Amino acid sequence: VPVSEVPGGFTAYVEARGRALWRAAWLLTGDPALAEDLVQTALAKAWPHYDRVAANGSFEAYVRRALVTTYASWWGRRWRGELPTEPPADRPALAADPELAHDVRRALAGLSPRQRAVVVLRYFEDLTETETAAALGCSVGSVKTHHARALAHLRGSALLFDLEEETT
Amino acid sequence: VNDPLSDRLRDAVPEPPDLTGLAGRAEATARRRRRHRRTAVVAAAAIAVVAAVATPFLVADRGGVSAGPDPATASPRTPAPDPTPPGPADCADRPSVHGDFATGTATWVRFCPLGGDAALVSDQVLTDGIAGLVDGWRSRLSTGYAHSCPAVLGAVGFRIRVGFADGTVSVIRGDTGACAGAVGQHQGLEGVASVFDELTRGLAAAAAEGVPAGEPTTPLRCPARAGDVPVTSNSSSPPADAGPLLDLPATGGVVCRYSAEAAPVSHRSLDAETAESVRVALAGSFDAPGGGYVRYGGTRPQPAFVVLLRDASGNSRAFRISGRQHRVALFRGSPAAPGPLGKAGEQLLYAVTGSYG
Numbered sequence: 001v002p003v004s005e006v007p008g009g010f011t012a013y014v015e016a017r018g019r020a021l022w023r024a025a026w027l028l029t030g031d032p033a034l035a036e037d038l039v040q041t042a043l044a045k046a047w048p049h050y051d052r053v054a055a056n057g058s059f060e061a062y063v064r065r066a067l068v069t070t071y072a073s074w075w076g077r078r079w080r081g082e083l084p085t086e087p088p089a090d091r092p093a094l095a096a097d098p099e100l101a102h103d104v105r106r107a108l109a110g111l112s113p114r115q116r117a118v119v120v121l122r123y124f125e126d127l128t129e130t131e132t133a134a135a136l137g138c139s140v141g142s143v144k145t146h147h148a149r150a151l152a153h154l155r156g157s158a159l160l161f162d163l164e165e166e167t168t
Numbered sequence: 169v170n171d172p173l174s175d176r177l178r179d180a181v182p183e184p185p186d187l188t189g190l191a192g193r194a195e196a197t198a199r200r201r202r203r204h205r206r207t208a209v210v211a212a213a214a215i216a217v218v219a220a221v222a223t224p225f226l227v228a229d230r231g232g233v234s235a236g237p238d239p240a241t242a243s244p245r246t247p248a249p250d251p252t253p254p255g256p257a258d259c260a261d262r263p264s265v266h267g268d269f270a271t272g273t274a275t276w277v278r279f280c281p282l283g284g285d286a287a288l289v290s291d292q293v294l295t296d297g298i299a300g301l302v303d304g305w306r307s308r309l310s311t312g313y314a315h316s317c318p319a320v321l322g323a324v325g326f327r328i329r330v331g332f333a334d335g336t337v338s339v340i341r342g343d344t345g346a347c348a349g350a351v352g353q354h355q356g357l358e359g360v361a362s363v364f365d366e367l368t369r370g371l372a373a374a375a376a377e378g379v380p381a382g383e384p385t386t387p388l389r390c391p392a393r394a395g396d397v398p399v400t401s402n403s404s405s406p407p408a409d410a411g412p413l414l415d416l417p418a419t420g421g422v423v424c425r426y427s428a429e430a431a432p433v434s435h436r437s438l439d440a441e442t443a444e445s446v447r448v449a450l451a452g453s454f455d456a457p458g459g460g461y462v463r464y465g466g467t468r469p470q471p472a473f474v475v476l477l478r479d480a481s482g483n484s485r486a487f488r489i490s491g492r493q494h495r496v497a498l499f500r501g502s503p504a505a506p507g508p509l510g511k512a513g514e515q516l517l518y519a520v521t522g523s524y525g
Contacts, residue, residue, distance in 0.1 A: 014191035022184040027177060032185060039187075043194035044201065104180035123174045124181075154173070 030105040042066035115150035267336030274302035282325035390424030394472040416479035418443035
């Protein structure tokens with residue numbers, strides 16, 4: 001039986017989790033259209049395994065891993081996106097706080113793909129170091145290293161500079 | 169992790185767009201990939217069988233694998249061109265004697281990309297018509313590039329080395345983000361963008377000399393869908409492994425306009441001048457600061473363009489410009505992959521969309 005015909009199957013999962021996946025993808029790519037492409041690609045990779053993986057209750061983790069590995073592979077193919085110098089005037093104001101969204105995009109754009117993925121998984125998805133390591137397919141020690149380097153970089157950005165001023 | 173950083177990330181994320189049909193699209197993509205994979209496996213198996221059957225016969229015909237070519241029947245070798253171009257042996261060499269860019273008599277120019285395979289213009293040397301070209305650069309390059317120039321992700325660095333009659337060399341530094349213009353000790357130059365454009369044109373024009381005109385080819389036709397790029401083709405020999413950029417000047421082209429990447433809704437021909445402008449822009453031209461976002465009309469879904477360029481030898485290249493939510497991506501190469509438009513930016517879009525008047 002095709003997965004899509006299973007009541008509450010793959011389609012129901014995407015309807016329930018698609019928006020959350022898109023948000024994580026936006027933080028990874030910094031671009032709405034690319035985020036949608038990334039989610040669709042990750043779901044396409046995960047779909048053939050839905051029956052087997054969902055039976056174990058681990059489809060969410062499977063999709064998340066597909067998301068970050070696909071993102072990393074896109075980066076390897078030299079898709080860099082662009083770093084805007086200022087918010088374009090004609091861009092639809094999708095974010096509640098466009099300036100903050102701009103700062104976040106700029107700050108995250110300076111991270112390596114792994115560092116960026118660690119930040120998104122740890123601070124947006126609220127994963128533990130162990131869960132993050134599983135999603136990235138690396139060791140916990142590697143996650144700690146990427147995490148430390150990412151924060152060191154973000155401290156020099158407008159994003160965390162303000163935060164540190166607030167706390168001092 | 170409960171951290172102010174978490175709060176900021178959550179506050180920054182925009183509202184997702186309408187994702188209706190996402191599951192269906194993902195499923196369709198997965199099915200398509202599965203079909204392609206099966207086709208590839210079958211094709212590989214067929215090739216392996218053919219090779220296994222044919223190889224013994226081929227080896228027998230040649231009298232053994234190790235026999236090598238028969239000197240008596242081997243075609244005469246044409247003399248190899250001088251492998252050593254003027255100037256430094258390669259771009260990695262640093263010139264030992266710095267020339268005076270303002271007054272020296274230029275005899276050669278070498279373009280040295282720093283971006284590896286990211287560079288669309290390869291390491292090349294130009295020797296003809298150099299004096300006039302460099303004289304123009306002297307008047308165009310000027311110091312006093314005062315306004316801030318933030319780095320552009322993905323910008324490809326390059327060096328343009330200018331060799332003079334006395335053996336000295338000057339180096340013009342730049343990148344396709346138009347930030348790092350410098351020559352000699354002078355930091356901050358404006359005009360490096362036009363130098364890059366002129367050299368890109370000059371290198372192609374030099375490469376075209378002596379190249380016989382290609383056979384009349386079939387007209388460039390718009391692909392049925394914008395997503396069908398690449399449609400790189402040549403009537404006689406599809407350059408499947410060729411780079412994404414024509415090496416010779418473009419002599420014409422076609423711009424196909426699509427609505428939501430469906431069937432082409434219209435197309436326009438490009439004259440040689442416009443086609444060459446598009447080719448040069450595609451090589452990594454420069455964008456005004458602010459670059460990744462380019463105004464691209466206000467309708468949704470926004471149009472997509474497929475541009476087909478052809479050179480004098482009959483080779484052609486195609487690339488696609490697609491935009492969604494005021495964001496434009498450039499698809500090129502084989503297989504076509506999305507890439508940043510940034511450097512080409514407005515210049516490229518103007519050349520393409522401007523062809524629609």
